[in-house]
Amino acid sequence: MNATLQALHSYWAYLVFIILVIATINALFKLFGGKEFSAFDFRISLFTLIVSHLQLLIGVVLFFAGDYLGIIKETGMGEVMKNASLRDKIIEHPTTMIIAIALITIGYSKHKKKLTSKPKFKMLAIFYTLALVLIIAKIPWQTWLA
Template identity: 60%
Template sequence: MYETIQSLHSYWAFLVLFILIIATVNAIYKSATGKEYKATDFRLSLFTLIVSHIQLLMGLLLYFVSPRLQLFGEIGMGAIMKDPVSRLYLVEHPLVNIIAIALITIGYSKHKKKLTSSAKLKKIAIFYTLGLVLLLSRIPWSTWLS
């Protein structure tokens, strides 16, 4: 079960990054050029929100069925924090990615309350970019791409 969830989580991450990059670049471009916010922009930002939340749910499930989780009881938090690999998988990756998804959610929620195109696109651009940067910063690249 663990390997299946891990594989789904890894492959779904490609979709999340792809859609998030498209939504972010779209919002930045339209915001910078003064283009109008359209229904396709709403759908793109909503789809990004949905796929990122699915990724979060898979990640949380993966976290709690992970054999690494037993390290908390076996070696303790101090030893986990001293080991870069354990710290990445048990602390940094989950925490930072939860924050990233929260920022994406906040950006989506805030953009809906704005009345003008520029304000809507600006909120999406800011919060989705912050979420993207955080996601990219905590991906375990060495294991993910191998």
């Protein structure tokens, strides 16, 4: 089951990344282009929210299904923090991705409260871009490009 979850988490990440890039570019172009907010814009931002939350759920299940808490218990948090690989897998990657998904959620929620197109795109552009930067920073590239 752990291998299946890991594969699902890895492949679903490609979808999250592609959709987030599309939604971010869409929001930026339409913000600076002065375009009107359409049903497509709503759908792409909602789809980004949904796929990112599903990725978070898969990641949380994978985290607790894995033996990460056992590793912390056995070696101690000090040793985990000294080991770059363990620190990335147990602390940095999950924390950064949770923050990124929180930013996506905040951006989506804030854009719904705006009444005109420019503020809607502004909220999506700011929060989705920040989330994209965090995700790019903590993607395990050695795994992705292998």
